[in-house]
Amino acid sequence: MRPISRLVAAVAVVLVLGGCADEPDRPAVCDSYDSVQASADDLRNANVSENGLSQVRTDLEDLRHALVQLVDDARAQYATEVDTIEKAAADLRTAVTAARADPGPMTLSAVGDAAAWLRETVHRLGTAMADTC
Numbered sequence: 001m002r003p004i005s006r007l008v009a010a011v012a013v014v015l016v017l018g019g020c021a022d023e024p025d026r027p028a029v030c031d032s033y034d035s036v037q038a039s040a041d042d043l044r045n046a047n048v049s050e051n052g053l054s055q056v057r058t059d060l061e062d063l064r065h066a067l068v069q070l071v072d073d074a075r076a077q078y079a080t081e082v083d084t085i086e087k088a089a090a091d092l093r094t095a096v097t098a099a100r101a102d103p104g105p106m107t108l109s110a111v112g113d114a115a116a117w118l119r120e121t122v123h124r125l126g127t128a129m130a131d132t133c
Helices: 003-012 028-044 048-074 079-101 105-128
Strands: none
Touching (some): 028 048, 028 105, 048 079
16 A cells, blocks of 8 residues: 555544434534534545545545534533544644655554544544533
């Protein structure tokens, strides 16, 4: 597998999330969580061979915006979980930067590990939000 394919695969597994149930008058954090899930699904389903990396970049940007909104919406009520997500996202950015500078087994493995940790932190927020959503 080419290094960029590994990077895309690692980032694609960033989030495996469950959404909030559909309800009228749901808190904004529930919709933000659902948006992160949809963006992660789009990224996971991206067809690099058909659409090239431009679609992956677009999907990554959409996911980043969805995560920013989720963090903003969740900050007041779920500060501990949000702090952990922000740390995990920063770790992933650092790992991706290192992999871009020196794509190899070690740096790509670090991206996978950082992506898995971010996925876990968002999942923990989803678990904490279960009664809200």
